[in-house]
Amino acid sequence: MKKYSAFGLLRNALSYNEKWPEAWRSPEPKRKYDVVIVGGGGHGLATAYYLAKEHGVQNIAVLEKGWIGGGNTGRNTTIVRSNYLWTEAALLYEKSLKLWEDLSQDLNYNVMFSQRGVYNLAHSLQDVRDIERRVSANRLNGIDAEFVAPEQLKKNIPGLRVTANSRYPVLGASLQRRGGVARHDAVAWGYARAADQRGVDIIQQCEVTGIRREGGKVIGVDTTRGAIAADKVGVVVAGHASVLADMAGIRLPIESHPLQAFVSEPLKPVLDTVVMSNGVHGYISQSDKGELVIGAGIDSYNGYGQRGSFHTIEHTMQAIIELFPAFSRVRMLRQWGGIVDTCPDACPIISKTPVSGLYFNCGWGTGGFKATPGSGWAFAHTIAEDRSHELNAAFDLQRFTSGALIDEHGAAGVAH
Amino acid sequence: MLLIKCPWCGNRAESEFNYGGEAGIARPANPDTLTDAEWADYLFMRKNPKGLHQEQWNHAQGCRRWFNAERDTVTYRFTRTWRIGEAPSSTRDVDS
Numbered sequence: 001m002k003k004y005s006a007f008g009l010l011r012n013a014l015s016y017n018e019k020w021p022e023a024w025r026s027p028e029p030k031r032k033y034d035v036v037i038v039g040g041g042g043h044g045l046a047t048a049y050y051l052a053k054e055h056g057v058q059n060i061a062v063l064e065k066g067w068i069g070g071g072n073t074g075r076n077t078t079i080v081r082s083n084y085l086w087t088e089a090a091l092l093y094e095k096s097l098k099l100w101e102d103l104s105q106d107l108n109y110n111v112m113f114s115q116r117g118v119y120n121l122a123h124s125l126q127d128v129r130d131i132e133r134r135v136s137a138n139r140l141n142g143i144d145a146e147f148v149a150p151e152q153l154k155k156n157i158p159g160l161r162v163t164a165n166s167r168y169p170v171l172g173a174s175l176q177r178r179g180g181v182a183r184h185d186a187v188a189w190g191y192a193r194a195a196d197q198r199g200v201d202i203i204q205q206c207e208v209t210g211i212r213r214e215g216g217k218v219i220g221v222d223t224t225r226g227a228i229a230a231d232k233v234g235v236v237v238a239g240h241a242s243v244l245a246d247m248a249g250i251r252l253p254i255e256s257h258p259l260q261a262f263v264s265e266p267l268k269p270v271l272d273t274v275v276m277s278n279g280v281h282g283y284i285s286q287s288d289k290g291e292l293v294i295g296a297g298i299d300s301y302n303g304y305g306q307r308g309s310f311h312t313i314e315h316t317m318q319a320i321i322e323l324f325p326a327f328s329r330v331r332m333l334r335q336w337g338g339i340v341d342t343c344p345d346a347c348p349i350i351s352k353t354p355v356s357g358l359y360f361n362c363g364w365g366t367g368g369f370k371a372t373p374g375s376g377w378a379f380a381h382t383i384a385e386d387r388s389h390e391l392n393a394a395f396d397l398q399r400f401t402s403g404a405l406i407d408e409h410g411a412a413g414v415a416h
Numbered sequence: 417m418l419l420i421k422c423p424w425c426g427n428r429a430e431s432e433f434n435y436g437g438e439a440g441i442a443r444p445a446n447p448d449t450l451t452d453a454e455w456a457d458y459l460f461m462r463k464n465p466k467g468l469h470q471e472q473w474n475h476a477q478g479c480r481r482w483f484n485a486e487r488d489t490v491t492y493r494f495t496r497t498w499r500i501g502e503a504p505s506s507t508r509d510v511d512s
């Protein structure tokens with residue numbers, strides 16, 4: 001496999017970009033693997049990559065029912081940050097943010113990680129107190145965070161309406177400067193290419209339909225391309241977590257919901273950062289192509305349909321126009337939905353299960369894109385060592401029995 | 417927007433309703449005797465099926481009553497709704 005470089009770009013330009021090699025192989029599935037990862041989203045591909053890179057596992061397959069990155073990875077609004085309230089969550093997301101900071105180098109693939117800062121707005125005195133508390137908690141955990149007062153916000157984000165007498169006045173914001181956005185597809189493709197280089201078989205159009213067990217231990221999976229034996233199986237299927245858990249007779253505290261997003265027609269640069277508001281349920285950034293990327297809250301009902309209801313769109317647009325009145329005449333170009341796996345405490349599950357050799361990574365809900373590198377890293381450790389890393393020990397499925405929940409509704413909420 | 421048939425008021429727009437999650441989760445009769453695992457199952461574990469789901473809705477902007485519904489979580493189509501405490505009709509209003 002060729003290393004990507006500036007020289008390579010030039011050489012391939014001379015041959016009219018017609019001689020680029022494939023970025024990863026598409027092998028036939030083998031009869032048996034040491035580890036099978038179910039789900040070819042960013043998290044599954046990252047898990048395979050770190051299993052090979054950090055733990056020297058040789059014989060790995062990633063099974064994806066559609067195409068890699070076609071789930072939430074390719075549907076999300078790409079906000080990356082680590083300013084979560086509780087230490088357990090903050091350290092896990094911060095591990096991820098550190099990995100993001102040199103991911104393009106590590107993968108030899110430009111994931112277009114852009115640390116343009118992320119603002120979370122406060123609209124009431126209680127919001128201000130909550131945000132100040134979170135900023136302080138972040139700093140105690142060594143995570144960059146600051147409180148920005150309204151006067152400064154006006155200067156930093158000229159389009160934002162900062163007045164004290166609007167219905168939802170902006171009274172300040174938290175800012176994480178190291179937060180930002182990345183190119184979602186590139187994350188899936190970059191991990192796929194780097195994993196493939198280390199010998200991982202990436203098998204698309206291969207749906208897992210059953211999880212084979214014998215004497216309380218996993219022995220393989222049934223798929224639409226035949227049975228595949230495996231010593232260990234790691235499941236990372238986001239919105240389909242409950243469907244896969246059902247195949248193994250496990251119950252999860254997960255509910256799947258539609259989550260929608262939208263992009264506008266491309267505009268000249270108008271917004272050079274990310275602005276989120278839990279209070280009015282909307283958030284916005286501008287892509288490098290110039291589109292405004294706008295996200296919403298989940299639709300209330302359980303759903304696997306990758307689409308939601310129109311009143312959610314209206315509600316989100318009202319919020320955006322309330323915050324940025326100048327965008328009222330911008331036309332929307334596309335709208336879509338994903339299926340997010342929400343968990344009662346708004347935190348993920350990265351865990352062993354009652355079935356030996358079977359591991360689940362799910363519950364990222366509306367906010368797992370930012371965690372892609374850290375989630376893969378921690379899940380790889382959990383699978384390779386058959387025990388959690390200290391970073392994900394608190395995110396065990398057992399917490400719902402012990403009661404040690406990690407309530408991140410404040411930091412997660414609508415904000416992704 | 418979904419069209420939802422309240423068993424008292426008839427068809428109304430989704431925006432009049434609040435969603436109440438999985439139906440038929442019975443509150444434990446003897447809470448004192450429950451193990452931690454049984455509590456976890458009652459409080460947190462959910463069926464979350466891909467397909468027909470029995471769930472609760474509240475007609476919050478209408479008669480304000482709770483009712484049960486069966487809905488397909490892929491097509492989102494409601495197949496039937498019925499009043500709390502009553503049995504669902506044996507036939508569906510529509511197929512999912």
Ligand SMILES: Cc1cc2nc3c(=O)[nH]c(=O)nc-3n(C[C@H](O)[C@H](O)[C@H](O)COP(=O)(O)OP(=O)(O)OC[C@H]3O[C@@H](n4cnc5c(N)ncnc54)[C@H](O)[C@@H]3O)c2cc1C
Pocket residue numbers: 038039040041042043044063064065066067068069070071072073074075076077078079080206207208209236237238239240244259260261295336337338339340364365366367368369370371416
């Ligand atoms: C609209 C929207 C906006 C979002 N915005 C943000 C954001 O700004 N920031 C953020 O951090 N997060 C955001 N998220 C959440 C984020 O997208 C997800 O948490 C994250 O991408 C999950 O990654 P994943 O790899 O686990 O899941 P996915 O990318 O969904 O991958 C799971 C894969 O499993 C496959 N699969 C399912 N069943 C099977 C089976 N039986 N056999 C084989 N394969 C199967 C699916 O096809 C899918 O490709 C958003 C999500 C949505 C929908």
Ligand SMILES: [Zn+2]
Pocket residue numbers: 422423424425426475478479480481
């Ligand atoms: Zn009614």
